[in-house]
Amino acid sequence: xxxxxxxxxxxxxxxxxxxxxxxxxxxxxxxxxxxxxxxxxxxxxxxxxxxxxxxxxxxxxxxxxxxxxxxxxxxxxxxxxxxxxxxxxxxxxxxxxxxxxxxxxxxxxxxxxxxxxxxxxxxxxxxxxxxxxxxxxxxxxxxxxxxxxxxxxxxxxxxxxxxxxxxxxxxxxxxxxxxxxxxxxxxxxxxxxxxxxxxxxxxxxxxxxxxxxxxxxxxxxxxxxxxxxxxxxxxxxxxxxxxxxxxxxxxxxxxxxxxxxxxxxxxxxxxxxxxxxxxxxx
Amino acid sequence: xxxxxxxxxxxxxxxxxxxxxxxxxxxxxxxxxxxxxxxxxxxxxxxxxxxxxxxxxxxxxxxxxxxxxxxxxxxxxxxxxxxxxxxxxxxxxxxxxxxxxxxxxxxxxxxxxxxxxxxxxxxxxxxxxxxxxxxxxxxxxxxxxxxxxxxxxxxxxxxxxxxxxxxxxxxxxxxxxxxxxxxxxxxxxxxxxxxxxxxxxxxxxxxxxxxxxxxxxxxxxxxxxxxxxxxxxxxxxxxxxxxxxxxxxxxxxxxxxxxxxxxxxxxx
Amino acid sequence: xxxxxxxxxxxxxxxxxxxxxxxxxxxxxxxxxxxxxxxxxxxxxxxxxxxxxxxxxxxxxxxxxxxxxxxxxxxxxxxxxxxxxxxxxxxxxxxxxxxxxxxxxxxxxxxxxxxxxxxxxxxxxxxxxxxxxxxxxxxxxxxxxxxxxxxxxxxxxxxxxxxxxxxxxxxxxxxxxxxxxxxxxxxxxxxxxxxxxxxxxxxxxxxxxxxxxxxxxxxxxxxxxxxxxxxxxxxxxxxxxxxxxxxxxxxxxxxxxxxxxxxxxxxxxxxxxxxxxxxxxxxxxxxxxxxxxxxxxxxxxxxxxxxxxxxxxxxxxxxxxxxxxxxxxxxxxxxxxxxxxxxxxxxxxxxxxxxxxxxxxx
Numbered sequence: 001x002x003x004x005x006x007x008x009x010x011x012x013x014x015x016x017x018x019x020x021x022x023x024x025x026x027x028x029x030x031x032x033x034x035x036x037x038x039x040x041x042x043x044x045x046x047x048x049x050x051x052x053x054x055x056x057x058x059x060x061x062x063x064x065x066x067x068x069x070x071x072x073x074x075x076x077x078x079x080x081x082x083x084x085x086x087x088x089x090x091x092x093x094x095x096x097x098x099x100x101x102x103x104x105x106x107x108x109x110x111x112x113x114x115x116x117x118x119x120x121x122x123x124x125x126x127x128x129x130x131x132x133x134x135x136x137x138x139x140x141x142x143x144x145x146x147x148x149x150x151x152x153x154x155x156x157x158x159x160x161x162x163x164x165x166x167x168x169x170x171x172x173x174x175x176x177x178x179x180x181x182x183x184x185x186x187x188x189x190x191x192x193x194x195x196x197x198x199x200x201x202x203x204x205x206x207x208x209x210x211x212x213x214x215x216x217x218x219x220x221x222x223x224x225x226x227x228x229x230x231x232x233x234x235x236x237x238x239x240x241x242x243x244x245x246x247x248x249x250x251x252x253x254x255x256x257x258x259x260x261x262x263x264x265x266x267x268x269x270x271x272x273x274x275x276x277x278x279x280x281x282x
Numbered sequence: 283x284x285x286x287x288x289x290x291x292x293x294x295x296x297x298x299x300x301x302x303x304x305x306x307x308x309x310x311x312x313x314x315x316x317x318x319x320x321x322x323x324x325x326x327x328x329x330x331x332x333x334x335x336x337x338x339x340x341x342x343x344x345x346x347x348x349x350x351x352x353x354x355x356x357x358x359x360x361x362x363x364x365x366x367x368x369x370x371x372x373x374x375x376x377x378x379x380x381x382x383x384x385x386x387x388x389x390x391x392x393x394x395x396x397x398x399x400x401x402x403x404x405x406x407x408x409x410x411x412x413x414x415x416x417x418x419x420x421x422x423x424x425x426x427x428x429x430x431x432x433x434x435x436x437x438x439x440x441x442x443x444x445x446x447x448x449x450x451x452x453x454x455x456x457x458x459x460x461x462x463x464x465x466x467x468x469x470x471x472x473x474x475x476x477x478x479x480x481x482x483x484x485x486x487x488x489x490x491x492x493x494x495x496x497x498x499x500x501x502x503x504x505x506x507x508x509x510x511x512x513x514x515x516x517x518x519x520x521x522x523x524x525x526x527x528x529x530x531x532x533x534x535x536x537x538x539x540x541x542x543x544x545x546x547x548x549x550x
Numbered sequence: 551x552x553x554x555x556x557x558x559x560x561x562x563x564x565x566x567x568x569x570x571x572x573x574x575x576x577x578x579x580x581x582x583x584x585x586x587x588x589x590x591x592x593x594x595x596x597x598x599x600x601x602x603x604x605x606x607x608x609x610x611x612x613x614x615x616x617x618x619x620x621x622x623x624x625x626x627x628x629x630x631x632x633x634x635x636x637x638x639x640x641x642x643x644x645x646x647x648x649x650x651x652x653x654x655x656x657x658x659x660x661x662x663x664x665x666x667x668x669x670x671x672x673x674x675x676x677x678x679x680x681x682x683x684x685x686x687x688x689x690x691x692x693x694x695x696x697x698x699x700x701x702x703x704x705x706x707x708x709x710x711x712x713x714x715x716x717x718x719x720x721x722x723x724x725x726x727x728x729x730x731x732x733x734x735x736x737x738x739x740x741x742x743x744x745x746x747x748x749x750x751x752x753x754x755x756x757x758x759x760x761x762x763x764x765x766x767x768x769x770x771x772x773x774x775x776x777x778x779x780x781x782x783x784x785x786x787x788x789x790x791x792x793x794x795x796x797x798x799x800x801x802x803x804x805x806x807x808x809x810x811x812x813x814x815x816x817x818x819x820x821x822x823x824x825x826x827x828x829x830x831x832x833x834x835x836x837x838x839x840x841x842x843x844x845x846x847x848x849x850x851x852x853x854x855x856x857x858x859x860x861x862x863x864x865x866x867x868x869x870x871x872x873x874x875x876x877x878x879x880x881x882x883x884x885x886x887x888x889x890x891x892x893x894x895x896x897x898x899x900x901x902x903x904x905x906x907x908x909x910x911x912x
Contacts, residue, residue: 006605006622008622009457009622012457012458013371013372013375013457014372016369016372017369017373017376017381017384020365020366020368020369020388020428021384021388023365024365024387024388024425024428027406027421027425028390028391028399028402028425029387030402031399031402031403031406032390032402033402035398035399035401035405038405080301080304083297083298084298084301084302086294087294087297087299088298090291091295097537099298099299099302101533101537102302102305103302103305104533105533106306106309108482108529108533109309109525109526109529110485110503110522110525111486111488112503112507112510113309113312113506113522113526114309115510116312116510116514116519116522117308117309117311117312118308119510119514120312120315120323121308121311127311127325130325157304157308160304160305161305189288189290189291193290214393217395218394218395218396218398219395220395220396220488221488221489225510235489238397239492242401242404242493251401252401255395255398256398258395258397258398259394259395262393262394262395266393443634443636445632445633445634445636446636446638448603448630449630449632449637451603451623452623452624452628452630453629453649453650453697453698453701454624454627454654454701455649456622463649464638468638468639470640
């Protein structure tokens with residue numbers, strides 16, 4: 001196709017690409033490279049920052065907490081997202097549209113607003129504790145926030161639409177005659193689902209899980225608000241290193257590690273999934 | 283398409299609605315709190331008050347933060363739309379392995395966690411003297427939003443016949459004229475969708491703002507964040523309520539437009 | 551004013567293949583010329599080179615006396631109708647038609663008048679405010695034509711534009727195109743793979759294969775006097791004989807195949823083939839007569855047994871076996887004097903001037 005174009009036309013189209021690319025290089029890729037650069041040059045050149053990944057118990061705890069919460073969050077969000085998407089695909093169109101509308105609504109609402117709403121509900125003097133106590137169900141307030149429970153809850157709440165929407169798009173593309181065909185051949189509803197439908201939805205499920213997981217790794221706002229300084233995930237820890245201890249070396253090292261981990265996961269996935277389809281480019 | 287009303291499906295549907303309620307109901311809590319007469323987060327026990335809504339209008343720091351968010355949002359959206367559309371069009375026409383690589387590069391900001399590029403922006407913005415400036419914030423937001431515009435416009439362009447550009451040129455249009463008069467209008471839905479996404483992204487952005495702005499540029503999310511950190515100001519609930527209502531209205535409007543478009547007889 | 555087109559030794563190479571191979575072509579001003587060939591023959595590439603969308607790797611292109619090789623498409627003032635029509639989906643029919651005129655900065659009143667005139671010419675009056683997606687295939691085709699002609703181009707290029715239409719619609723549009731050409735006198739260059747289309751519409755047909763021009767000429771000349779096996783086989787049906795020349799004179803030669811001898815009257819341009827040389831003979835099925843009685847001496851004749859009959863409405867397509875191999879005959883149903891049935895015996899006969907000597911390019 002490109003060979004069709006004469007030189008001056010080619011120039012115009014490459015210019016269209018070049019301008020954004022140059023701006024991206026200067027104002028985005030260069031900043032990213034600075035982060036990588038700092039991780040191996042501050043405070044002294046070398047990999048000593050990265051050695052802390054092995055030597056610092058605090059850092060290991062943070063990483064473990066992050067991975068633990070993200071895995072949990074992803075699994076729950078996927079389950080809920082799949083259930084919602086499945087239901088939305090299989091009901092009458094108006095019903096399905098309503099479900100989709102509400103999921104989209106949740107998707108578009110500000111992450112801050114959502115975290116704030118959860119905070120007001122889950123606090124020691126928050127609404128849930130107030131109600132539970134006024135109904136006499138508990139004597140003292142439950143600790144629903146400033147711990148992993150609160151963080152996971154907030155993150156799941158944020159992630160369900162991120163899981164549900166791509167799964168929905170994927171499920172919509174499954175031929176609706178397949179399951180009835182399986183039933184007609186003698187399968188029970190459960191068998192038809194497990195042996196026919198689920199495998200067909202697997203690619204979408206895998207894409208959604210990878211997307212959800214890698215987005216949740218870098219989360220800052222929700223865990224910071226709901227973790228209350230007690231449950232700290234990696235993004236917040238990085239911010240603390242910068243703002244409070246001015247430890248740019250550790251901060252950039254962790255940021256680099258996070259970035260490399262995400263790229264590694266994506267690279268591994270690229271063998272199984274078309275990455276472009278996953279991000280909606282194709 | 284219905285799978286019939288088997289028990290398994292009924293349970294699934296019930297579970298789905300539970301999940302949806304989980305998604306939407308917590309936000310409802312914001313509304314009663316916003317009407318509390320007290321100066322701390324509480325439910326209005328008896329007396330309802332609009333004082334916290336009034337704060338949004340009377341208090342200059344709230345007004346200014348809304349203004350700052352609007353300025354950054356509009357400006358960064360314009361830039362993101364221009365850059366994203368240029369990228370999408372170039373990739374659409376060139377369709378080579380090299381241009382595909384460029385497209386993937388342009389998507390990097392989507393994959394990188396906010397905290398990571400916030401650090402980067404901080405370092406480089408100090409170098410470029412852009413800290414705590416509108417320009418600096420606008421550029422950072424534009425970089426973050428561009429990938430979404432690229433995706434949105436690329437999707438719209440996938441349905442645009444490549445021959446349209448040739449047809450326009452055969453009729454006497456120069457390449458730029460063909461793009462401006464034919465191709466871009468054909469991709470308009472994608473451009474608009476991308477613009478909405480870009481604006482929403484900028485409007486909600488907090489992490490980057492925390493790092494590269496301080497007093498001079500003070501956007502709404504930062505004001506909310508600060509409002510939550512210390513004693514939570516119920517005005518935050520009012521802002522939250524307003525934002526929720528705005529989002530619902532915007533989505534309903536879009537929904538209605540999409541429905542009307544679908545029901546107008548257009549095809550042969 | 552229509553203009554002539556000339557390609558001089560044009561080649562177009564894509565990274566791994568030569569799509570157009572040293573093509574020199576002259577298209578007279580005001581002529582309706584069709585580039586005909588199978589898929590991948592290079593005919594569309596030639597059109598794209600003429601249009602300016604493909605730059606020739608070597609060679610030059612002239613419009614009239616002007617060298618347009620380096621002119622971008624928008625400077626060439628050629629109208630083009632694309633496969634799929636490429637109508638601008640966001641514009642109404644009227645806006646589509648007005649587009650080239652707006653580019654040429656014509657005043658609004660003139661534009662409106664020209665759009666009206668053009669809609670009338672292609673018989674689409676009343677559809678001005680419709681959008682392309684609201685039109686049928688045939689209507690879209692006419693809008694595309696109108697848009698390409700509205701600025702009075704010197705040349706109209708058409709790229710397989712009828713291929714998406716059903717048979718009847720195609721036939722109708724072919725007539726309209728022919729009619730338009732007669733009325734407007736513009737030079738038409740038409741690309742198609744459909745030989746019936748090419749033969750019925752064109753002043754001249756250029757047969758293209760493997761990026762080269764195989765043969766060109768008026769439809770009748772090409773059909774009656776193909777010069778190579780490819781052309782004979784591509785344009786309609788043909789019987790082919792791999793024979794050996796038995797005797798040759800100035801006006802006639804005799805060829806033998808499987809023990810039978812036949813006469814072929816030499817035409818101007820037939821290559822002289824000496825005795826003993828292999829020769830490829832082509833014979834159109836409709837030029838063979840099928841009779842019950844053995845024909846008189848003096849004409850080529852052959853005994854045959856019918857193996858199948860295919861009813862084609864006005865014609866019958868009859869396959870036979872003969873001592874020299876399988877052959878096909880096409881006879882008008884109304885003139886067939888024998889009962890054409892499987893197993894029936896009959897005689898084939900044809901005149902010496904019915905056959906052609908073909909260049910063997912298999």
